Amino acid sequence: MEQNQDSDRRAADQKFQESLEQLEDILQKxxxxxxxxxxxxxxxxxxxxxxxxxxxxxxxxxxxxxxx
Known part of the structure; x- marks a missing residue:
């Protein structure tokens, strides 16, 4: 079960980081x-x-x- 939580957390972190990068790109434009x-x-x-x-x-x- 801990592996599933860790995997979910990594996936959520990756999506969050991608969203931050998109926001940064928008703001820099x-x-x-x-x-x-x-x-x-x-x-x-x-x-x-x-x-x-x-x-x-x-x-x-x-x-x-x-x-x-």
Whole structure:
């Protein structure tokens, strides 16, 4: 029975490794330019009001630090 389990585990490991190689091939086919565009698209959805609030918080923090 242990031989069957070992054999099953080896077969599962081999299939898993093949799947990882396929995934790696797919990911490497993506050009660096496509990756940059994807990152840029993600960052352009910043809410201006939230950004302004964050800047105001940072300015208030530095003002407080200067007073101490």
């Amino acid at each position: 993506k050009s660096p330019e496509e990756s940059k565009k994807a990152k840029l698209a993600d960052t352009t959805e910043i809410d201006l009001a939230e950004f302004e609030d964050a800047v105001a918080d940072i300015e208030a923090y530095f003002d407080q630090k200067e007073k101490e």
